[in-house]
Amino acid sequence: MAANDLEEEFDYEADLEDLPDHPPTAQVIGDPSVIVNDLHVTYHVVGSRTRASAPTNDNLLKKILRKGRSLTGGHTEVKAIRGVSFTAHHGESIGLIGTNGSGKSTLLKAIAGLLAPSQGEIYVSGIPSLLGVSAVLMKELTGERNVMIGGLALGLSRKEVDERFDEIVDFSGLGDAVYLPMKTYSAGMGARLRFAISTAATPDVLMIDEALATGDAGFRERSRQRIDEIRGEAGTVFVVAHSTASIRAMCTRVIWLDQGQIVMDGDPETVTNEYRKHVKELTVRREEIRAARRASSA
Template sequence: MSDPAVTVEVRDAHVSYRVFEEPAMGLKQGFARGRMRRQYRMIPAVQGVTLDLFEHETLGLIGPNGAGKSTLLAAMTGLLPLRSGSIRGRSRPSLLGVSSVLRPALSGRRNILIGGLALGFTRAEVERRMDEIIDFAGLRADIDRPMRTYSSGMRARLRFAIATARIPEILLIDEALTVGDEEFRRLAADRIDDVRSASGSVVLVTHNMNEIRRFCDRVVWLDEGRVRAVGDPADIVDSYLAAPSPNSR
């Protein structure tokens, strides 16, 4: 067995989701046409993606808005059903997205407790790791303030610290590093290394090509729901940036 072991295997995955359309018309026309019901159509977001994710690897996922990056991550965690194809993996991945807060009214400390319990820690375990998590998030001075008073960078740090308090085997990061400062990125890099050294894999979705160059071993370029190129970060980023597509950055 010379090949590195696969942690996630995506085969010809197709994902569509429903979007509700709000017809641009007033109440009067709406009644006149006799259809006030919400209409929806299916958007084919991922159209036949095949890729493997290996142990000890950080894979970058780039592409213009609407290329299907976030949809693919959601499908990998089981949040969106596949229309066809398959996604198999060693364990359920943890997805870290850009949602704003956990419990806005509660302090950072209480949010750590709640998040830790949801992750499967016992209360005693959370208490024991509390200081470590607070330090990782760099929030020692502000930890007892309500989370809604935090800046977006502080929120991102706290969520990242909580979500990775138990090092996941497969970590999917959807634009979650973008809001942080340099200090946070250094800490994030440490955590990503923790995942990789524990035989795990990381998928990083971002529009920031510096993040891609810095963190990733391999890059997948998605375009209109399909894989356009796979390879070395430097090469793929160069051709991606040189691509003529109007919204490719």
């Protein structure tokens, strides 16, 4: 990854002014809602990690003749989560931070029950919801129809969805675009609608993966308030965001992941400060490597 990409990835200043400078209100934390015990998650990927040598016509022919065998080579295991343990409580909002590929999304998917642990256990009290409704929404249908589908998927009745429809649309900020097919929405519009539907019912455990990055300042402020309300109603919220400013504004606790392991787990200020230092060091180190490469090829 280039140093520029790395800096974009850690958009830690960009939205500071968009967000209130007070941290989330302190909440008395309740009983455990999620217990993760020595979790390991491994992806099995068909294909070799090593670069294939350019095939000559001769060995390509041989490969084609070896019918039924994979042309892609070996089988690779990606150990995305390696021995993660923590306990989350009712009333907490936990930010997950870490560089690209550190395992944040994988951890959320495992808590949501979408990925099986290869080792370890996850206990969840209540129903986890990974932006609960994303899987059931249909791009060909209008936002309006999707509000109904998503609401029903969350366990609301048809009448309850009808009653909450205006509120959901107001929250999403979509206006009349809600009557257009979702496939016509920008990434941000789709993310805002998913967030609005997912939080229409108060979930026990809500997981938000990057949805907030796509919203504007007003939407982010509404989201922050909604997350506070969910915590107030004894829910637990997990938030993945690359912006440490958003994380500090929304979370009562932060877990920093690196290469599938926990580096730090603690209060937002301490963890994000340490993380920012780490990112700055990484950026400097990568810039030095690039400069050395440029010098050696000159």
